Amino acid sequence: MEPRTDLDAELERLQQKLQELARDRPPPAVLEAFAAASRPLLAGLPPEDEAYVNSRLNCMLAAAGLVAGEPEGEPCPTGNEADAPETPRGEGNDGR
Numbered sequence: 001m002e003p004r005t006d007l008d009a010e011l012e013r014l015q016q017k018l019q020e021l022a023r024d025r026p027p028p029a030v031l032e033a034f035a036a037a038s039r040p041l042l043a044g045l046p047p048e049d050e051a052y053v054n055s056r057l058n059c060m061l062a063a064a065g066l067v068a069g070e071p072e073g074e075p076c077p078t079g080n081e082a083d084a085p086e087t088p089r090g091e092g093n094d095g096r
Helices: 003-024 029-044 049-063
Strands: none
Touching: 003 029, 003 049, 029 049
């Protein structure tokens, strides 16, 4: 598997973990537990992936209603829109 694929798989696992946590805990406890669950991914992250991962994590928290709005006023990408930071805006996986 490619590193990006591994990274996206780990982000998907964290998304599922966030949903599980939000079902039975108050928001402050969800934030604390999610931060702990995210720590291993963030600790081993190459610098070139930091902005991408932090943006995805912030978007997860915003979508769950745990933090206000979308980060820095930019929409949270989903699916193929969630390209790595080195991908110029407007260019997806198909090169357009």
